[in-house]
Structures are given as structure tokens and as C-alpha cells.
Amino acid sequence: MKKIHFVESDPWLSPFAQEIYNMVSYCEKRECEFLQGSSITSFARGYDYYGIHAMDTHLVIREWAPNATKVYLLCDENGWLPREDYQFNGTSEGNWIIHIPESSLRPGALYALWMEWDGGAARRIPAWATFVEQDPETLAFSAKYIPYKPYEWKNTIPQKVASPMIYEAHIGMSGSEPKVHSYDHFTDHILPRIHQAGYNVIQLMAIPEHPYYGSFGYHVSSFFAPSSRFGSPDSLRRLIDTAHGMGIHVIMDLVHSHAVKNEVEGLGRYDGTQYQFFHDGPRGKHPAWDSLCFDYHKPEVVHFLLSNIQYWMESFHFDGFRFDGVTSMLYLDHGLERSFTQYSDYYQGGLDWDAIAYLRLANKLIKEINSDALSIAEEMSGLPGLAEENENGGLGFDYRMAMGVPDFWIRMVKDTPDTDWSMGDIFHQLTSHRKEEKVVSYVESHDQALVGDKTIIFRLLDKAMYDSMRKDQPSLDVDRGIALHKMIRLATLTMAGGAYLNFMGNEFGHPEWIDFPREGNNWSYLHARRLWNLMDDTSLKYHWLGDFDHDMIHWAEECNLLSEEKVEMLVCNEGDKVLAYRRGAYLFLFNFHYENSYEGYTIPTKGSRYRVVLHTDAISYGGFNRVDADMTYYAMPSIQNNQEQRIRIYLPSRMAIVLKEDKI
Missing domain, CATH: 2.60.40.10 (Immunoglobulins)
Known part of the structure; x- marks a missing residue:
């Protein structure tokens, strides 16, 4: 029996080993049936x-x-x-x-x-x-009908990103005006912002054509057609080409988990049957999304979807994909109403082996086309092997979205006073993932910015967002919110399991929610936009958050922080509300206490000296400059144990410091 890496390394999976082996064997058998001796790139054309x-x-x-x-x-x-x-x-x-x-x-x-x-x-x-x-x-x-004409690419595809800093963006709502913006507008006005902000990957939403603008692109009708709302196919190619010239990768939010049920515009009852592309009967209808579910057992459907992947990569030079709705694909019941708190939740006959076989093939295809391409799963169950290589029995994704992280921060900010935040819980939630997988960590994506929900900044500031965001308007509520906003983002990034994501505008605390034109708002575009002028206006406090995010992203990318996998806890003091940890050559010190500042706080560490490289309390970030950024800290032996080294440092309340180890 072929060994499967993630099974061999996790003894808790041993009761389910045979089922996992059988599943992998089934997937390999299906691959042979689909390809029939041809290469996967030849099959997917x-x-x-x-x-x-x-x-x-x-x-x-x-x-x-x-x-x-x-x-x-x-x-x-x-x-x-x-x-x-x-x-x-x-x-x-x-x-x-x-x-x-x-x-x-x-x-x-x-x-x-x-x-x-x-x-x-x-x-x-x-x-x-x-x-x-x-x-x-x-x-x-x-x-x-647009006759084929080779696009004259000016820039080569950038090399693989070691630490993806992902900027999630939507073309249509990327501008400040209340209207649908274009690929060209994004290329000329938004790409330079993203480049200047330091992000090295752009994740574009809503690219394949979709009838309803307000679906955010998740109800696709034409899988090979870039949405004409935003311009021509060549305008999209120019966007990607320009991004490549800036060293930025561009990935697509790919929806192969379901399709819009529309018949006139989409694939519903395309040839008069429901079962041409989709499952027949109730299984073909998604009960939560009002959409249709692909039949991954059919060779023609797998051929259609794999060809779709190769088309976007070959014709448009996309650098990979974030696969939407993977949890829904993996389970016959779409994972609905399931907690996934124990391994038996995965292996009770509820896995869709055909969908898993398709995803394995999809990731194999992506890597054969471009070995440096990114493949990310939007997946909340944490299925073992999801982000493990095909060769090791896994599904082959590079990363899984750490969907529990934004849910955790919402619970903390919404339901728990920050005086009661648990340092241990923060560390556990931000570092928890399977050993064999990497994850994309994020505070909030587009989901938390939609009307009906609230962004983190809005939950922190509430009504103060409307009347206290000028610098000449003092507000303790705003001071608290800005301080915690920076700390939350710094903690999430620096404990991320391989990659970090931010949704467009959230880096500077965008005050508006997202509400696409619909009958309920009289088809208004007022909230389907991003107010960049707020960050640009130096008389407002928004630019403090934008400036901090800029420096944080640039620093993390330049030092390749996320390529260092180990995050080692050093201090977890619930009473003091102090959390400290090490990652590579860097120490991260957080004081979440709302009023207590600590003089000479002791941090155990390795013997060396340390200097400040970033802190959240700088005046330029809306802080109070209570930290001496030029100070050098020397580790000294502990009185109790001469083998231990410690530094003593001043930790002001509600702030975080990043120290870099300097070898003596």
C-alpha cells in the first residue's frame, strides 16, 4: 500500500487510513480514465x-x-x-x-x-x-465575436512569491465614483496604489461573466468570458501585464463549486436537461446558494472545467487561482450544519470522491502550466491533506484560507470587552493549522465588509466613525479603535501560516460597507465604491492606518517573514494582557492592556541585542510616541537561571513593538 504523508505523520488519522487510501486510489483511477494516456495539458485544451x-x-x-x-x-x-x-x-x-x-x-x-x-x-x-x-x-x-489576435505581452510572469501578501480587489467598485469602474481605470489608478502599498499578489474577484452584478461574481454564467462590464478582454490582459511589470502576481477568484441557475444566460438546462453539466434531481441544486452543482463524475464536465483553468492561464497569464466554495465541493451535504470538530466528521461516507479527484487534477494542471502559480482553497472544514502535494496523497493546494481567523476577531471585538481578551486564545487561533499545510491568514475579507455585516474598524469605532475622524477632533473611542486595529492586523500578519490577505480599502479602515445596486437600495451605486480620498487626506485619521499598513507590508515582504514557519511563544500573561513571541530573527511584543504600561517588562529570549524595527505607537500612525525607536536592548542572563537570557523593556498600554535580533 502506497504511503500517504499526512496519514503517516498524524496518528489520529490511523482509524481512517484505509478510507483515505481507498479515496486516493479512486482519484488516481479517475485520472487515468480521464486522460487515457495523454498529458493533462493536452486533455485540458x-x-x-x-x-x-x-x-x-x-x-x-x-x-x-x-x-x-x-x-x-x-x-x-x-x-x-x-x-x-x-x-x-x-x-x-x-x-x-x-x-x-x-x-x-x-x-x-x-x-x-x-x-x-x-x-x-x-x-x-x-x-x-x-x-x-x-x-x-x-x-x-x-x-x-472577437477574432483571435495574439496579445503583445510586454512583461514576463514574475517568479514565485515566497511570502504572498494578497490584495483582494473588485474591479467594478475599485474607484471612488458611484459607478462600475473598468479594467483600464484599475490599471491606471489602482494598480499603482497596490504596488506602492507593498502587496505582491492581487486576487481579482468577479472576472468571469455573471448576470447579477450584486452576486460579487459568485454566480457565474459564462466561464470563459471576462466580464464585459469592466471592458474588453485585452484591457484585462493589459491590467495583468502591467501588474507583472510591477512584480505583482495576479490570481483569479475561480468559481468551479457551482454555477448560476439561469437558463437564458447560463448553463442551466443548456441542452434541455438539468444533468448535462450538473447533477440531476435535488443533488444538482445547492440548498444555500440557489445555484447548480457540477457533476464531477462526468468526463465532459471535468474537461470543461480543466480547460477553463488552462484558458485563463494561457490566454490571460493569470498566476493562479483562489478556488471558491471548496468545502461545498468536498462534501455531499456541502458541509452545511457541520462543526468538523473531530476526524470522524470528515470520514463518515460524506466525502465527494469525484470532486476530490477533480480538485487534485486541477492543481496538477496548474503546476504543469506554471510551477510557480498559486493555488488557494477557500475551505473551512480543514480536511486533512487539502494543502498537501498530490505526490504525498494530498489535494495539491498551496494554501488554505484560514477562515476561522476573521470569525475569531469578530467574536472578540463584538462579544468580548478588550479588557477580557485572552492572550492564549489569540496565539492559538492565529497559529492553529495542520503541520503539512500553509494558510492564508486575514482579519477580514470582502465578506466582513458587505452590507449586513461590519468591518473590524466599524465594530471598534461605531458612531465615532462619523464625527471624530479629523485630527483636530480628539476622541478616546477613536484612539482605542485605531490602536487595536493596528495591533490586530500586526498580530494576524506576523503569526500567519504562510500568506496574508487584505480586502481593498480595509487597510485604511474604509468607513462604508459594500452594497451593490439592488431593488432594496433603489439600484444605487453609492456604496459600491472605495473612497481613496479619505486615506489621501492628511487632515483625517484614516491615512494613519494606511501608512501603518504600508510600512508593515513592506517590512514583512522585505524580510520574507512568513517563510519562517516556526512561531514560538515567549510570554502569555493573561493578567498583564501581554503576549510575546518569536519568529525567525524577530520578537513581537504586544501589550493589550487598556491602561497599564509596564516599565522594565521581562521577556525571555536568546542571548543577543535587539533594535526596534516597527511599533504601532508612532505619531505617524496615530499613536503617542511612547517608545524610543532608537533604543538598543541587550539580553542579560536571568538571575534564577544563568542559562536563560532576558531583555527588559518598556511596554506602553495598547501597543505592539517589533524587535530584530542583531548578532553581536
Whole structure:
């Protein structure tokens, strides 16, 4: 029996070892069945066959619709009517093909399909369409023919990021005006901000086309089409190319966990059946998301999804993906109403082995295309082996989103006075993850910024956000909130299990929630934007938080902090509210006490000397400058034990200090 690394290293998994081995064997068997001896990159090139392609003197269009009885092309040339001279020819494999003169679809022409089946017929957007546009008056979507023309890439893809500092962003709401912003606006105005702020990875949301803007891009309709709301495909390529020139990687928020149930715009009942792409019956409908669930057992579906991955990486040079909704994929019940507090919660016959086989293949494909690419799982159950390499029996993700961290901070800020915060709980929650996996730690993502929820800064400041954010407006509430905001982010970053993430605007404490246009707000764009002027205005306190985040990110990236895996606790004093730990050459000292400052506080450490490299109490960060940043601290032997070394340091209340060890 082949050894599986994460099983061998964790004795608590031994009761479930046989099931894990059987699952891995099943996945390997499915891989052989799918690939049939070909390479995975050759298998995942469906976009070279399906969709619309220019030949010598004509165009060829292919689609897969096994239940259809007739398929027609609809376009301006035939008056958008299903005419016989625009009828596809069917094959035994369920494929449909048509050859038409180039004059039938000129560059920029709109088109769609008319699909018939026993008992019905309907207009459809081609599943392999690479650009889809919505009519502003009728709101109907149509595919748009854009002839292939190689994009002239100016910059090479950057080398692998050792410590990903991820900036989660949404193109449409990235500007200050209440409207939908473009790829070009993001490239020209937001990319320079992200670069200046020090982030080395951008995670773009809502790129594949989606009918409802307010879905945040999580109800995808056209999987191969970058959203036309934001501009042309080449504008997206320019964005990625420009980011690469800045040394920034760009990853996509990829939604392969489900699809929008829309039939006219999406894949729902595409060929008249529910089961073409999705499971038939109740299993094909997600009970919580009002969407459709892919059938990962079908070779055609796996081919479609893997081709989608390769398409984005090859045609647009994306540097990887953050896979959305992985927990929903892993479990037959989507992980709903399950606590995952013990290993038996994972292995009780509830795992979807076909979905796991697909995810293993997806990660294998990503690495074969670009070995430096990033693959991140949005996954909350903590399934063993998720972020373990395929070769070791794992699913192959590089990172798992540490989804418990923002939930922890919300509980702390919302339900527990900071006078009662537990230092041990903070350390445990921020460092807890499986040995074999790396995680992306974050204080808050877009989820915590949506209307109906609250960001950390809003929970800390509440109404003071509205009337006390000018520097000439003193406020103890704001002083407290700004101090804790910096400490929370510094602790989360410096104890992160491999990578760190921030959502656009949260670095400077953006005061507005996110509310996309909808019937309930009279279709307003007022809160679907980011107010960058608040951070830029030096008369306001927001820029203090932005300046601190800038210095924190630059420092952590420059010293490659997160590549050092070990985080060693040094002090955990619940009474004093002091937490201290070491990571590599750095000491991190936190005093969470609301009023007590400590003179000559003793910190056990290695023998050496230390200097201040960052602290949250600088006046430039909205602090009170109670720390001598030029001070050098020398470790001295302990009186009780000459083998132990200690430093003594002044720790003001509600602040944190980062010290670097200097070798003598």
C-alpha cells in the first residue's frame, strides 16, 4: 500500500487510513480514465476545439449539447431567426458543428444559439463563448465575436512569491465614483496604489461573466468570458501585464463549486436537461446558494472545467487561482450544519470522491502550466491533506484560507470587552493549522465588509466613525479603535501560516460597507465604491492606518517573514494582557492592556541585542510616541537561571513593538 504523508505523520488519522487510501486510489483511477494516456495539458485544451474559430476562408463553431435535436446560429445576418442555412450538424458524441462564411459574423458581431430538444426549445449563450455582452436596454446577453489576435505581452510572469501578501480587489467598485469602474481605470489608478502599498499578489474577484452584478461574481454564467462590464478582454490582459511589470502576481477568484441557475444566460438546462453539466434531481441544486452543482463524475464536465483553468492561464497569464466554495465541493451535504470538530466528521461516507479527484487534477494542471502559480482553497472544514502535494496523497493546494481567523476577531471585538481578551486564545487561533499545510491568514475579507455585516474598524469605532475622524477632533473611542486595529492586523500578519490577505480599502479602515445596486437600495451605486480620498487626506485619521499598513507590508515582504514557519511563544500573561513571541530573527511584543504600561517588562529570549524595527505607537500612525525607536536592548542572563537570557523593556498600554535580533 502506497504511503500517504499526512496519514503517516498524524496518528489520529490511523482509524481512517484505509478510507483515505481507498479515496486516493479512486482519484488516481479517475485520472487515468480521464486522460487515457495523454498529458493533462493536452486533455485540458477544449477551448481550441469548442467555441468559435477562424479557418482559412470561414468560421467554425462547435458546441457540446448531447440532448439537443437541432441547433441554430442566431445573428444579425439571419435576423436572429433559426434558419436552415445556419443550422449545426450533429455528431454521435453529442457535439454540434457549423461552418459559415466570415461575412456572416464580422468582428464585433453579436450571436447566440437556438437550441431545440424533444418537448422544448430556447435561446442559449454558447457555453464556450469568450466574450458576452449585455444590451443596456433589453438587458439580454449575447456572445460577441472577437477574432483571435495574439496579445503583445510586454512583461514576463514574475517568479514565485515566497511570502504572498494578497490584495483582494473588485474591479467594478475599485474607484471612488458611484459607478462600475473598468479594467483600464484599475490599471491606471489602482494598480499603482497596490504596488506602492507593498502587496505582491492581487486576487481579482468577479472576472468571469455573471448576470447579477450584486452576486460579487459568485454566480457565474459564462466561464470563459471576462466580464464585459469592466471592458474588453485585452484591457484585462493589459491590467495583468502591467501588474507583472510591477512584480505583482495576479490570481483569479475561480468559481468551479457551482454555477448560476439561469437558463437564458447560463448553463442551466443548456441542452434541455438539468444533468448535462450538473447533477440531476435535488443533488444538482445547492440548498444555500440557489445555484447548480457540477457533476464531477462526468468526463465532459471535468474537461470543461480543466480547460477553463488552462484558458485563463494561457490566454490571460493569470498566476493562479483562489478556488471558491471548496468545502461545498468536498462534501455531499456541502458541509452545511457541520462543526468538523473531530476526524470522524470528515470520514463518515460524506466525502465527494469525484470532486476530490477533480480538485487534485486541477492543481496538477496548474503546476504543469506554471510551477510557480498559486493555488488557494477557500475551505473551512480543514480536511486533512487539502494543502498537501498530490505526490504525498494530498489535494495539491498551496494554501488554505484560514477562515476561522476573521470569525475569531469578530467574536472578540463584538462579544468580548478588550479588557477580557485572552492572550492564549489569540496565539492559538492565529497559529492553529495542520503541520503539512500553509494558510492564508486575514482579519477580514470582502465578506466582513458587505452590507449586513461590519468591518473590524466599524465594530471598534461605531458612531465615532462619523464625527471624530479629523485630527483636530480628539476622541478616546477613536484612539482605542485605531490602536487595536493596528495591533490586530500586526498580530494576524506576523503569526500567519504562510500568506496574508487584505480586502481593498480595509487597510485604511474604509468607513462604508459594500452594497451593490439592488431593488432594496433603489439600484444605487453609492456604496459600491472605495473612497481613496479619505486615506489621501492628511487632515483625517484614516491615512494613519494606511501608512501603518504600508510600512508593515513592506517590512514583512522585505524580510520574507512568513517563510519562517516556526512561531514560538515567549510570554502569555493573561493578567498583564501581554503576549510575546518569536519568529525567525524577530520578537513581537504586544501589550493589550487598556491602561497599564509596564516599565522594565521581562521577556525571555536568546542571548543577543535587539533594535526596534516597527511599533504601532508612532505619531505617524496615530499613536503617542511612547517608545524610543532608537533604543538598543541587550539580553542579560536571568538571575534564577544563568542559562536563560532576558531583555527588559518598556511596554506602553495598547501597543505592539517589533524587535530584530542583531548578532553581536
